[in-house]
Amino acid sequence: MDITGNTIFIPGATSGIGLALALRLHERGNTVIVGGRRADRLTAIADAHPGIHTVQIDTADADSIQAAARTVLAEHPALNVLVTMAGIMRAEDWRSPDGFLATAEEIVTTNVLGPIRLIAAFVAHLRAQPAATIMTVTSGLAFVPLKATPTYNASKAAIHMLSESLRLQFAGTSISVVELEPPAVRTALMPGQEQDESAMPLDEFADEVMALIETDPEAPEVQVERVKFLRHAEARGDYARVVAALNSTDRHAR
Structure with missing residues (x-):
């Protein structure tokens, strides 16, 4: 992905990493x-940052995705990059008889069906562009599980494998598939995470991501240094140690 000269749609970018x-x-x-559910946030972003465009979208709603796609493509026919940023993270206790199913279903709808539906809505248009990018957003927890968030972990592992598979399918076409793999970052993804000293500062994360894309625009995965402890645990042969370390404290890990 080139660092400049693109037309980029980022649903789920009204705060945190996306913004x-x-x-x-x-x-x-x-x-x-920038896409998001709340009109007030979109208006505030457009007012504060002239030149940034906005569209209302709920990535948990299939009809909303289709409507937003029509609007984006009508207003921005040069669109060549889709970043499937939107996602939610919730703690669950599967030992509770009825305390997790609704939460698990909400996570899967947003984190798995959302990106799938987004890609489906834009893929024909992207294939018609001379050069296009689909950037998925997974997590270090796609590779090492956090005990408190089983469905979130699974949803990000699913998007990792989706990314790997789509990269194979789109080989030889104009579409590149890039996977962004954040570590824990100081955002509001989970309660208390913005103040978590063990999480990566947001600006530091975003700056490193931009530098990585600029340095290696052909990279299939964008990994800041902090996520490599999780991302490569199995390959290093210390997976069990990393799982134990990750779950030995109450810290968050995206």
């Missing part, structure tokens, strides 16, 4: 469209 990257991509000369 931080949207602002940096806009500053680098890209046309950026």
Whole structure:
């Protein structure tokens, strides 16, 4: 993915990692469209950052995805990058007889069906572009599980494997598939995570991601240094140690 000269749609970018990257991509000369559920947040972003475009979208709602796709493509026919940023993270206790199913279903709808539906809505358009990118967003927890968030872990592992598979299918086409793999970052993804000293500062994360993309625009995975402890645990042969270390404290890990 080139660092500049793109038209980029980022649903789920009204806060946190999505917004931080949207602002940096806009500053680098890209046309950026931020998507989100709340109209007030979208208005505030557009007012504070002239030149950034917005569209209302609920990535847990199939009809909303289709409507937003029609709007984005009508207003931005040069769109060539889709970043499937939207996601939720919830703690669950599967030992409780009825305390987890609704939460698990909500996570799967947003984190798995959401990206699948987004890609389906844009893929024909992207294939018609001379060069296009689908950027998925997974997590270090796609590779090492956090005890408190089983469905979140599973949802990100699913998107990792989806990314791997789509990269194979789109080989030889104009579409590149890039997987962004965040570690724990100081955002509001989980309660208390914005103040978690063990999580990576948001600006530090976003700056490192931009530097990595600029340095290696052909990289299939974008891994900041902090996520490699989780990402490569199995390959290093210390998976059991990493699982134990990750779950020995109450810290968050995206």
